[in-house]
């Protein structure tokens with residue numbers, strides 16, 4: 071908790087401190103609705119023009135179990151969900167004992183004294199504040215609801231503790247529970263007020279956030295899966311197909327619910343092969359369609375994605391990565407699908423691979439993916455991951471009128487059409503889709519066999535060479551249009567951290583912290599993993615060490631993970647090495663910094 | 678943050694209106710000369726597809742011809758119309774993507790027995806049960822033709838192939854029963870050696886609003902010569918039509934017909950229209966759009982975003 075001014079204690083009452091940010095970790099069981107508290111806090115921050123980032127873990131079993139939700143709210147820039155919590159709210163003994171280590175020294179542990187027995191040996195290191203949350207909730211709500219609602223009671227406690235905007239919270243509660251049984255809203259508000267009026271200020275200091283630096287901007291608050299789903303809709307996608315799997319399912323459920331409003335549809339298929347085939351079929355029929363999956367489902371899409379590359383039919387494939395291989399760690403994060411996204415089909419199979427850097431980027435990258443797919447007629451992978459999918463962020467509201475696009479196919483007749491025209495500039499042909507009359511009477515076949523310019527099969531070595539080159543040239547043309555990633559920090563120095571995907575925040579925070587401590591360190595973030603953007607060689611030349619920070623294994627040869635390997639192959643630069651981990655959790659800033667230090671000490675030799 | 682890739686609009690070309698158009702001739706519908714072995718049963722299926730297009734005055738651009746992989750699946754190359762030659766076994770989901778997003782097109786799918794019932798077996802079941810509007814003709818030759826004589830899921834017991842040199846030991850599936858059990862709403866059987874019947878079945882299938890399935894026996898002269906002689910009067914066999922009094926809406930009766938041993942019956946076994954997925958999805962769309970009447974797409978999304986503040 072970064073404190074600045076400390077208000078003078080009034081009349082002996084505990085003080086009120088002005089803070090610029092706070093990290094609150096809520097630990098309980100998933101069935102207690104702790105995600106709801108986190109959601110309220112995140113949404114409130116969004117409405118209060120603050121920055122916010124959340125992090126959560128959910129049990130992979132249906133019956134529930136231990137779960138946490140961490141919220142970091144800041145009046146300034148928030149880049150990660152925070153390494154250490156300032157406040158731990160613990161509902162059970164296991165939550166208390168399991169998460170006290172995530173609390174900073176002298177942090178506040180607020181616990182449900184009906185369930186938690188504080189440990190004497192921790193009393194000196196942390197401020198312990200016990201509140202009989204369960205019993206007070208039962209008392210407040212009464213009836214048969216038992217302690218259901220204790221999450222909202224706890225929200226009330228937190229609201230008092232951080233002097234949060236009560237009318238805004240009440241409104242959020244009403245919005246969330248409104249539409250249901252009248253008594254549910256009433257009970258929730260009662261629980262909230264019971265928590266709020268509990269005199270927590272008598273027990274500990276309370277806090278007040280400083281005014282946000284972002285004043286005036288309208289924000290929307292959502293998680294990465296939502297941003298991705300809405301981005302696809304904004305992009306004009308009106309057809310999708312998928313098969314349920316965590317953490318991708320949310321995207322498909324959202325599209326299933328929302329697309330009909332726009333005249334579109336989403337099909338739940340018998341399996342992922344059907345899903346990718348159906349999406350490609352719909353794309354072939356005119357409008358770029360989407361499919362997606364996680365883990366094993368991505369492997370199943372390989373063959374069809376190769377067809378899309380060969381037949382030059384666009385499709386967007388969303389991969390919400392989770393821990394692998396195989397069923398792996400379904401509710402954990404990993405960045406280990408870069409290889410399958412880049413190389414996961416047989417043959418010289420062209421594809422484009424993009425990875426969003428944060429929740430906001432999920433929205434915009436979806437639009438970009440659709441537009442690259444339809445311009446270059448290639449499969450485009452979007453590599454999201456479990457952490458970005460489930461974390462909530464607030465970001466400036468997109469200008470939807472500007473951003474939303476109509477990609478209805480043009481079916482007006484054409485004089486002639488060669489789907490695989492070798493003379494087309496950069497190999498890029500504008501597609502003519504079924505339903506279009508072709509006046510010379512020669513119709514195209516979309517095919518996975520090597521073909522001539524009309525799509526008819528050929529065994530000609532010359533044509534195979536020319537067509538292979540044509541498919542490659544499209545990607546080279548795309549690469550030329552890509553911007554060189556901006557360097558975060560000075561363009562010369564000792565260490566350059568290279569990241570991709572959801573890890574941008576913690577990497578930047580690591581740079582900030584290391585630079586504040588006097589280290590010479592910068593970072594870049596690569597959004598287009600395949601093809602790579604131009605200019606990286608020059609960027610790399612400004613640094614002695616290039617550390618590629620990834621949530622995947624450091625590889626057989628020990629010099630780095632999946633992106634590091636691609637960069638080494640591309641640039642033959644031994645200064646490129648990896649900083650990797652495979653614990654299934656997001657990077658903590660201190661982990662990155664410790665790894666950088668260790669790498670520098672082990673200079674040169676593979677870790 | 679978004680770099681909207683701009684795609685130039687196409688110049689539209691003036692084209693004569695449909696009313697002035699003459700029905701397509703066989704010459705206009707035929708594309709590449711088929712690469713099939715001389716005498717292959719698939720020729721006759723192709724010829725009758727041309728006939729269908731001619732007779733029913735279908736335009737090039739109003740149909741799509743889709744296939745997976747196999748000898749029979751080469752079909753789209755031989756038809757002068759929009760078409761796709763997709764991957765082995767997955768033609769049905771691909772065709773579903775077209776059918777659901779383009780109600781203005783007739784979707785025809787052609788393929789082999791391996792493509793349909795082995796690698797594509799599960800897709801067959803689900804496309805049938807979802808009752809996706811399309812016509813699917815399986816050219817059943819009881820063998821893998823393209824890969825040169827391996828056992829297929831319809832190969833009879835005892836069939837000697839390169840993978841069953843002692844004769845096939847796995848029980849074959851019965852495509853008719855498979856289709857009926859999966860919930861197909863139109864199930865018919867025909868054979869390449871009776872052209873009029875093939876055309877009749879194709880027409881009925883095309884007119885069916887739903888998933889229409891035809892098993893068309895189509896002899897592989899290369900690897901399973903004479904397989905269907907017993908159904909061909911010219912080869913001393915019998916062509917037994919579905920009895921006139923068969924009730925095509927009676928699922929059990931259809932199943933019983935399908936149990937008749939080879940050569941069995943030919944004709945429509947089952948036809949029982951019920952709402953297609955196409956129609957059901959259109960209804961969901963209609964209802965959903967009632968709530969957003971008069972709004973532009975971006976305004977619909979704006980309403981959602983307003984709730985995410």
Ligand SMILES: Cc1ncc(C[n+]2csc(CCOP(=O)(O)OP(=O)(O)O)c2C)c(N)n1
Nearest residue numbers: 746747748749765789790791792821822823
């Ligand atoms: C994924 C995949 N596996 C295997 C093959 C090889 N293959 C091509 S066609 C075929 C069988 C074709 O048999 P069928 O569907 O009965 O068609 P037919 O050639 O008899 O008309 C096989 C196994 C392939 N193309 N793709």
Ligand code: SF4
Nearest residue numbers: 714717748822897898
């Ligand atoms: S191998 Fe058999 S199925 Fe294939 S073309 Fe020849 S005869 Fe027809």
Ligand SMILES: [Mg+2]
Nearest residue numbers: 789790820821
């Ligand atoms: Mg066959």
